[in-house]
Amino acid sequence: MKLHNQVIVSLRDMLLIDGKKIVDVENNIEEVLPEWISKISSKILKEELEHYLSDIRSHQKEMKDCEKNDSSIPDEYNSRIVKAYLDEANDKLSACADAKIFDAYLIYAIQAINHYKINIYGTLATYADSLGQQKTAEIYHKAMLDEKVSDMRLSNIAERNINVIATLTC
Template identity: 30%
Template sequence: MGFFSKDIHSLDDLFVHTLRDIYYAEKRILKALPTMVEKASSATLRQAFQSHLGETEGHVRRLEEVFRMHGVEASPVKCPAIDGIIAEAEEVASEVADPEVLDAALAAAAQAVEHYEITRYGTLVAWAKRLGRNDCATLLQRTLDEEKATDAKLTGLAETQVNMRAA
């Protein structure tokens, strides 16, 4: 089902499609984070990635709970956006030899991922409320809050440590 597929007839259909999109994205992020942990030279950045790995596992479980509550199968749909963000991060990382510059690149890539997730979860919260699914909105809001906190943490790390070392 493509984003503007004929299979999307209602806001509920769009809500489910977008849930499946972010479900794919979270699972893709779970696969990418261990490599980011391994490549980071900064212990603080490595710890931030490791911590977010655990959070992301929780996000997947929470999404599976939203699917269950909404009465639909928890199945992913391919998300070209997250694939592109991760592919770009991998390409840039493969071109950087200096470990401190690589840390800056990894932090920036992680923030691009966070920003994508923030837009998706913000939209899903709004749609869940509009559909009268405050139960789903509450779970999705928890994840949105965690994604915003991760983005703020990455910003702090970048501004106070990682970018300074790379310069």
């Protein structure tokens, strides 16, 4: 997204702009995740991603408290990066001929997006903290920790279950 006539002059500007970016990221993931979940063959992975979807919805609700009205900041942000992640994931997922391989790749795809989100949430928490916006910092920090927990849980599911099963198809 090009910021039309937008000059970034402060950390507050960055907080507002990147706050809108993470909202867009979460909205895009929330849109695609139910379809992906419907195609999962692993019960444990399906349950974990349903929990992850619940976390995303919780983050979206909490972030509404962080939004500030400022006419100099665009109302919308279209994250090209998350769209690229999702496009690539959809291309590869549609090419998976085996359900076990689909599940294994899906974990990879979600973790790639998850790592991007950890970066954004951590940065936003730091910006908000630096600006003395403690409540906002806490919301972003909690979201970052939720993402880290999800990442760890997905890694454990991959290592102990999904990837083990997927290797049997080789």
